[in-house]
Amino acid sequence: MASTSGICHRCHYLPRHLPLLSGSCHKMPGHENSCAHQGKADVIRHIKSKGHRAKEQAIQSTTTIAPYYAPVSVGGMTAQDAKTRRAEVKVAVSMVEHNVPFAVADHFSPLLKECFKDSPTAQNYKCARTKTLCIINEAVAPHFRKELVMKMRTNPFTLITDGSNDTGHYTFHTFQF
Structure with a gap:
């Protein structure tokens, strides 16, 4: 037995x-x-x-069947696609943090491909101004908006309004909540 x-x-x-x-x-x-x-x-x-x-x-x-199946990660993307997407989001967020114009994003894709020829992530990077704007407005902004609302509910903040008139003189009215 x-x-x-x-x-x-x-x-x-x-x-x-x-x-x-x-x-x-x-x-x-x-x-x-x-x-x-x-x-x-x-x-x-x-x-x-x-x-x-x-x-x-x-x-x-006997050979393995693994080569016939692409490694899949979240949302049906391959692992390499996920790395590329992560790089695109990081660059977009960095541009917003440093107040860089979105027009500069048009130059990143060719620049990264030229600088990092051996990197598959850089070779797959395709994020010009339109895609960068969509990443910020549709993916990143809602997250940070929720975070901002939570902070505003718990901490005091100051609101400044522009009280300008036609004469070119500006007065600022401050409100503290």
Whole structure:
């Protein structure tokens, strides 16, 4: 009777470094290699058998199906697409933080491709002013707007209004809440 590990329960004394015990031949369902007669000699005889060698050769020649499937991450994007998207968002947020005009974004894509020729992220980077504007207005702004509202609810803030008139004189009316 085979144990749960797939090794004959009578062979527990055999060294684990034997190829049979570390391979997959002994783990096949409904298959048991008996070592009740001569113990170690039974195992060595099995290792030298045609059946064992055929199974070893079949295992070594088997290829994995992993290359046929692209690694998928969130939203059905590949891992590389996710890295590129992350870079586009980081550059867009950085432009807003440093008050850089969105027209500059038109120059980033060719610049990054030229500077980082060995980087797949830089080669896939495609974020000009239109896409940068959409990232900021549709993806990033709602998050920061919610954060700002939460801060305004808990902390005092000052509101300044422009009280200008036609004469060119400006007066600022401050309100503190």
